[in-house]
Amino acid sequence: MPQGFAARTCQAGVLRKDQPRIVARGGRLEHWLNGVRVLAAEVGSPDWERAIAASKFAGAAGFASGVGHIGLQDHGDEVWFRDLRVRDLSAPPGRAVELFDGATLAGWRELGDAVGAVEDGTILGEVGGGAQSFLATEAEYGDFILEVDIQPEQRGNSGLQVRSGIGPRGGRMFGYQIEVDSSPRAWSGGLYEEARRGWLDDLSDNEPARAAFRFGEWNRYRVECAGPWIRTWVNGVPAADYLDPARVAGHFGLQVHSGTDTRVRWRGFALRD
Numbered sequence: 001m002p003q004g005f006a007a008r009t010c011q012a013g014v015l016r017k018d019q020p021r022i023v024a025r026g027g028r029l030e031h032w033l034n035g036v037r038v039l040a041a042e043v044g045s046p047d048w049e050r051a052i053a054a055s056k057f058a059g060a061a062g063f064a065s066g067v068g069h070i071g072l073q074d075h076g077d078e079v080w081f082r083d084l085r086v087r088d089l090s091a092p093p094g095r096a097v098e099l100f101d102g103a104t105l106a107g108w109r110e111l112g113d114a115v116g117a118v119e120d121g122t123i124l125g126e127v128g129g130g131a132q133s134f135l136a137t138e139a140e141y142g143d144f145i146l147e148v149d150i151q152p153e154q155r156g157n158s159g160l161q162v163r164s165g166i167g168p169r170g171g172r173m174f175g176y177q178i179e180v181d182s183s184p185r186a187w188s189g190g191l192y193e194e195a196r197r198g199w200l201d202d203l204s205d206n207e208p209a210r211a212a213f214r215f216g217e218w219n220r221y222r223v224e225c226a227g228p229w230i231r232t233w234v235n236g237v238p239a240a241d242y243l244d245p246a247r248v249a250g251h252f253g254l255q256v257h258s259g260t261d262t263r264v265r266w267r268g269f270a271l272r273d
Helices: 046-053
Strands: 002-011 014-018 020-025 028-033 036-042 079-086 108-111 115-119 122-126 133-137 144-152 158-166 173-180 191-194 198-201 219-226 229-234 237-243 251-256 263-272
Touching: 036 046, 122 133, 122 251, 133 158, 144 158, 158 191, 158 219, 173 251, 198 237, 251 263
Parallel strands: none
Antiparallel strands: 002 014, 002 020, 002 079, 020 028, 028 036, 108 133, 115 122, 122 263, 133 251, 144 219, 144 263, 158 173, 158 251, 173 191, 191 198, 219 229, 229 237
């Protein structure tokens, strides 16, 4: 997976220098050019299969098998390459940080009247007096990869706050929220900005992500924040994908939505800071 390299090309007598970046993560392929994503594709998707069938690679055995060589192509024109770098995504950067010790709520603070407890190695959150409530980390984090299992036991809405602030005098949280939506709308994994702008990246145009979440079961969430880039996955399916520079650091928070019908569990926290 080429993470980044510089290429210099000569077109119609004009010398151009470009900075491409290619990301291959499972079946997801992306091409970035000078900081702008210009292409995204999912290997094996219906669109992918139609494109292959109409191309010169139709019938080519082993095409896009998931493993292969990296090649540099000139295509008849002059081109120079330098600064080639590869990052193995099976060995993520950063350091591992323990968010939950499995026995206590050390390192977390309660905001609101919901009940937060440790039960059978999980964090359980359920409504108390019915106010909007959160269990927030004491520490703040900026760029990170976070994975966590989430299981809703009632149909009430909840969510996972990332890069979020805490209001004055220990008030409610505000900032980015990764949705846990047990309603028929099914926007779990979408990106919402709590107490600010509202929906930033819902899943109205992402049917595979809407189908990925399973009510009453454990769902594996993955959140990656790098600079202004926020991406989410639910049970391995890409969900939100958004660029926003408003907040680049803040607290994590486990939300128990206001009302009377929210009971949700979290476990299996894995954070690389």
